[in-house]
Amino acid sequence: MQMEILAQYFPLFQEAAVLTVKLGLAGIALALLIGVICAAVQHFQVPVLRRIAAIYVEVSRNTPLLVQLFFIYYGLPKIGIPTNPYLCGVVGLAFLGGSYMAEAFRSGLEAVPVIQTESAESLGMNRAQTMRYIIFPQALSVSVPALIANIIFLLKETSVFSAVSIMDLMFTAKDLIGMHYNTTESLFLLVIFYLMILLPVSIAGSILERRLRYAGFGA
């Protein structure tokens, strides 16, 4: 492994990492939003919408991201919706992540026992107050480990973005390998950059999990 090549490639990977993180965060933010909506719709059994949410969750979870990206990238322009690679990446990631986030939120909501609601009502709280002060905080602390796992999973999934010509980390590595055959240096930097993005997320996640003490109810 040659040091000068690493130094030469470093800025390119840096640029790609910034793009990867930006697109990843945008997709994750959208996925969280979709997740909250789907979980709420299913938890409160909103007619019609809950069926749509259930179908979406199954389609999204049971198709690969690569297929979803191709579908968006090549399919949408055919029916007249213009798209670009970045939008395609973000939407694809949100489409995939939304279902995982929905399931994480839903398991949290379902984990809060009915007696917590009764207890809140017996203290004179209305539905909104019960949700805000009693159900939601407890549901969230149950969901946190799953949400963090999903965030890490989605950040890793950004590595298929290169398939729709987004110049992310994976694209950069493949490109450099193709041009100069410096395979070792490129792959080394690729691993290092993914670790630099994901390790802080993992560590912050475990600290958060410990702080939330999500282990019990009705204590």
Next chain:
Amino acid sequence: MAFLEAEQLFKTFHTANGDVEALKGVSFSVKKGQIYGVIGLSGAGKSTLVRCINLLERPDKGRILLEDHDMTALTDAELRKERQSIGMIFQHFNLLMQRNVLDNVCLPMEIAGISKKDARKKALEYLEAVGLANKAHAFPVQLSGGQKQRVAIARVLAGKPKLILCDEATSALDPETTGTILHLLQEINKKHQITMVVITHEMRVIEELCDEVAVLESGRIVESGLVSKVFNDPQSEAAKRLLLVRQTQDILKGTGE
């Protein structure tokens, strides 16, 4: 004049396995300042009955009169207001894990519109009253079962209740802790003249705490009256069976020692 009156309560649950008639015409009345016990084996309808009093469950038929006001006729907003003066204590305490003891007691006061500062001051007074002022900043996980139940009692007291409902309040506690919680409830009843309805399957709770008792079996009250009378001279089969359960336990305890 009766303080609390239940008139012909009926409640049927429609489940996937068919209808379950939980209450089949239950009536009783409680005088002001009294501790009224309802005893029965599991499945007798006790939990449903106590939830009908503050309308966590709405009875299919019948009325609940609290100080001559019909609870079943209240609007949702009126009912929520009324519930703030009806405290409820549960078997598993139902404290919020993420909040410390003080904040657990403050929450219902803040919801009722009391300022944070006043709520804290009052909460500390009530924690003092249940003997837990030194645990104000502890989290529920750091407390024993008995201490958690004391927090729940302080939280109920903070609502200045005129009626307290106890749903198996001591069933998750060991015998010694049960004794101290019963003693605390009695003290609260004497000091503040708060009426209580106590639901339990333990005879000891009725004996040590209650003035009057009703025996509930399969959704009906089969016997009621002064505790001394019902327990010394049981008329119904259900009451006799409860006594037998207790005697057996006593004998087993005797041979164990």
